[in-house]
Amino acid sequence: MINHKGTQSIKTDRLLLRKISPDDAEMVYRWMSDPEVCKYEHWSPHQSVDFTRGYIIEVFDGYKSDYTYQWGIQLGEELIGSVSIVNVNDYDRKATLGYCLGKRYWSKGYTTEAVKAVIDYMFSEIGLNRIEATHSVNNIASGRVLEKVGMVLEGQAKDYYFCNSGFQDSNIYGITRKDYKEK
Secondary structure (H helix, E strand, O other), X not given: OOOOOOXXXXXXXXXXXXXXXXXXXXXXXXXXXXXXXXXXXXXXXXXXXXXXXXXXXXXXXXXXXXXXXXXXXXXXXXXXXXXXXXXXXXXXXXXXXXXXXXXXXXXXXXXXXXXXXXHHHHHHHHOOXXXXXXXXXXOHHHHHHHHHOOOEEEEEEEEEEEEOOEXXXXXXXXXXXXXXXXX
């Protein structure tokens, strides 16, 4: 059974995963306005801090629900990215994982650390049985993150989604609670 608790703060060795607030707009804008960061995303690079603030207010309003799972990744005093769990299906006890990180923090293990903590939270505290994720086959680093957290490549889909770089073939990954606990 699913035990929805919403976005709760999670501490890791180097990071704090927490709710994003409108006061974070300038920090969030840094990565959400970067065309390189947005290359494989559905959303266009943000054009202003005010647009980012509006986006955050929309997300922040969602925090009123225990069904919202959206974390800012904080390193020291700075938000450097985000991790989310969406499409939570209570009946099948599964959901979809997504993440985004500012370019200057790439290749330092921060995404892996944050994603691992969120997966643990969703299996241990919320009661999910399965978490899925996809990434463009051209975004090799994203695939490495999924493999490092124990997710298994389950297949590939042609033209799976449309983003700022056009239609993307995608690798599809998954992990079950049982497999996660065994690793």
